Amino acid sequence: MSRLHYTLPVDVVRRFNPQITQSNLESSSSNPEEALIGHKDVDKISARIEGVEAKWNRSARPMRPVRIGSRDAPVYLSAKGAGFPVHAYLDEQNILPLDPNEGDFIERRTGRDTWTDITTREGQAWVADYRMGKLTIFRLPGHGSLPVLRNYRERFVRLSYRLGVGGEYGTAGQTTLTSQLAQGSTTTIGVDDASRLPPSGGVMLVDGAEYVDVASVDHSADEITIRARGVRATSDADRASGSTVHYCPMDVREAVAAKAAEELVRFDDWTDELVDGGRAVQAERKLDDWESEWTNTIAQYSDNYGYQ
Template structure:
């Protein structure tokens, strides 16, 4: 049984269990195995996002209340210096909204930062399609033990669907994720579940689970095929 406190994910427990064995009757599966399926689906969702960079729900970079976890850029890595132009680490950034906790700060001293979130168009601009951030106002003077070009801007923002409707149900399943992505995430989660000793006691063996290792590898391969299509890169 799942609750609204379940971690966000791109596949349901039933989809994971059916990916593991097509003959599974999800309604007959014990709760403890279903909970494992939910956790594996959440883990597989994180792996999908990290592997492909394609999130189908807003994902935050850094913790709002912990600036040390925010994304930071140096001028040395900029595409240009005046204005300083950098490329954000994540594609498809969502327009910055202070009400959602998004923030951008420019370093004004060794340990001092100025919040310029509400100065879009004046202090900074962001091409959301190209994830290109331009900073027009920054400190240039070098002081002892403080190079203004190092860590000159930091920000916390969200990335994911841009201009698309996101549907997340009460169980925190992103129903608007494409069917092939949901299938791939279910396969990845099932590949992890296949190696669990207790799973084979709860899932009927239709011949697919005879070799858990080979079944897990087949599921991983199915996942990687779709992940490669979305990322444009295959590690195989």
């Protein structure tokens, strides 16, 4: 699974020096002195990006699939309506279909401290409007009656689910390659679910490491056509079958990079070594601009809010 989703270390470092490329950040065993910064610093940037991506998911609309709730801390929903069927409403829209193989579950309360797992009873015990985030729970399977419903309408179901992105109802999307993408190849290649990607194409992040320019997306054939490799100063390389293909608006990637750059200046001292002389001062002067870019982009995509 890709470690990073929204932006890469090279995006962050280019905030300090726009001439830097991914190859500058990759030290080789034969010429390690040519590396701009070491692996430990790249890991430090990656860790900072991970933290900023988590902040984005909790502040605005997540731009990648994220899990809501868990077995240890499920989401509890109360019953709405009188009698059966009852309805329960999630805080988010565009939910991925509940799949027990992915760790999703839904349990209906059938007593004070009793829960019945109904995950595999979709269409019989419950149905979902995944687009709107609405659950309808029927009386089946068997436990409970109207008096029980009245007594236990609070916290009537508990569940864990995945918030999806992509397709008609999202501004971002993610799927996976179904075959290897060879280095240097610009071709039409299969993906697992092209409906999760926008039909117009755009710059997408493959394998959490390389930006590619996608000319078009064929939803019916589950294929994407790649126009250019290694764009945005990243490195073109072999990408294995199963690698993620992620799309989100470019201003989101830029905002995450800006926030990560800001935090690196505020909380780390290695940036003074990365930039020369007055450039370090210039980077400090950019902090307010980077923070404004972050907060303005958060506001733009906060209509559905993040998850708590």
